[in-house]
Amino acid sequence: MSGPGLEPGQDGTDKAEKAGGGASPLQVVRAVLWSFIGIRKGSGYADDVAKIKPVQAIVAGLFVAALFVGSLVVLVKFLTAK
Secondary structure, X not given: OOOXXXXXXOOOOXXXXXXXXXXXXXXXXXXXXXXXXOOOOHHHHHHHHHHOOHHHHXXXXXXXXXXXXXXXXXXXXXXXXX
């Protein structure tokens, strides 16, 4: 909400928060990839927790894990082909 003397959007909230929306699919995938690596800034983690719903994280995690396993299978088949 805009306070006195503030233009809309200068109160620290972004458009997705004002519209009541959550995180974009790209934000969810990025957060999942950071979690796969195991490193994340505290501020980024807090932002993810505030925006990402558990269902979004689970679906993205399964998708990224399937891509990872599939790429490993393709790599092994490529390396072991005669």
